[in-house]
Amino acid sequence: MRARPLPPALVQAAELPAANRDEVLAVTKGEQAALLIDARAPAFYRLGHIPGALNLSRKSFEEDYARLQRELKPGLRLIVYCSGRECEDSHAVAAALLERGHPNVAVYTGGWEEWSE
Numbered sequence: 001m002r003a004r005p006l007p008p009a010l011v012q013a014a015e016l017p018a019a020n021r022d023e024v025l026a027v028t029k030g031e032q033a034a035l036l037i038d039a040r041a042p043a044f045y046r047l048g049h050i051p052g053a054l055n056l057s058r059k060s061f062e063e064d065y066a067r068l069q070r071e072l073k074p075g076l077r078l079i080v081y082c083s084g085r086e087c088e089d090s091h092a093v094a095a096a097l098l099e100r101g102h103p104n105v106a107v108y109t110g111g112w113e114e115w116s117e
Contacts, residue, residue, distance in 0.1 A: 016094050019079045019106040021114060027079065028052055034077035039093040040112065050081065050115050058089040061096055077104045084113030
């Protein structure tokens with residue numbers, strides 16, 4: 001099955017709430033309820049990701065979204081990240097999640113780059 005990328009309109013995401021490293025750390029420790037979403041391509045996810053993060057790639061969004069339906073509970077805070085500050089994948093995936101009825105979405109703009117320092 002060929003992956004279908006997100007429509008170009010979703011790449012131009014509206015301003016989204018930001019999550020910082022401390023908030024992401026609290027999620028990984030179970031101190032805060034949220035689901036971490038890695039918007040990078042599966043190959044990068046397999047090389048390393050934030051503990052507990054699920055892979056919802058921008059490039060195969062529709063297929064990944066269908067696969068993750070059970071985990072993407074309505075109302076649950078979703079924190080989306082990608083490679084780092086220069087990467088737009090997290091914003092595109094976050095916008096797509098908002099469009100699909102997930103109101104509590106934030107972007108960790110530091111992404112994998114900041115996390116892995």
